[in-house]
Amino acid sequence: EKVKHKRDGLSRWYLTPLSLSVASKQPKSSLCWRNCSKRGNYIHRWVECPVLDLFWHQVISKIKLITNVELQKTPSDLLLLLFDRKAVSVSSQECVGILLAADKSVIARQWKNPQPPSLNLWHKTLWNNFLMAKITDNIQQGERRAAHKNFEGTWGPILDYLFTLKLIPAEAKTFLEH
Numbered sequence: 001e002k003v004k005h006k007r008d009g010l011s012r013w014y015l016t017p018l019s020l021s022v023a024s025k026q027p028k029s030s031l032c033w034r035n036c037s038k039r040g041n042y043i044h045r046w047v048e049c050p051v052l053d054l055f056w057h058q059v060i061s062k063i064k065l066i067t068n069v070e071l072q073k074t075p076s077d078l079l080l081l082l083f084d085r086k087a088v089s090v091s092s093q094e095c096v097g098i099l100l101a102a103d104k105s106v107i108a109r110q111w112k113n114p115q116p117p118s119l120n121l122w123h124k125t126l127w128n129n130f131l132m133a134k135i136t137d138n139i140q141q142g143e144r145r146a147a148h149k150n151f152e153g154t155w156g157p158i159l160d161y162l163f164t165l166k167l168i169p170a171e172a173k174t175f176l177e178h
Contacts, residue, residue: 033113063096123162134155
């Protein structure tokens with residue numbers, strides 16, 4: 001049920017070249033907008049397009065670096081979070097979910113762009129997602145003290161990675177301590 005819900009959410013919001021060509025009855029327009037000369041269905045546009053290969057390779061290697069979780073370049077791992085969870089801590093699973101949500105956001109923003117998304121855009125998205133999560137955590141901190149510790153455990157490895165790359169301004173450290 002949960003998998004069906006995730007799949008349906010993707011298919012309702014993002015029209016593909018293939019779905020538009022069926023609607024317009026123009027078979028030639030079913031080719032991927034990234035000019036890879038393949039049919040642009042959902043799985044292709046999100047994961048299998050060769051133009052995305054470098055981006056996915058970079059993201060998967062960064063996820064391994066941050067969480068020590070090895071993902072496969074499959075729709076089930078990358079879109080539905082159905083990776084092998086044996087011997088993976090809950091906070092690492094949550095961290096992988098956050099990292100993959102950021103790359104899906106980046107791909108969605110670049111949906112009709114022939115160029116692949118960049119790792120830099122992924123980093124910026126991670127930082128923006130963190131800021132929103134931090135604000136939410138600060139608002140709810142008094143109500144859910146245990147959840148606050150989970151927040152720090154989940155986001156800690158991501159922040160360490162972003163600080164290592166010097167992608168976060170130094171003055172942000174004071175914000176993070178509050």
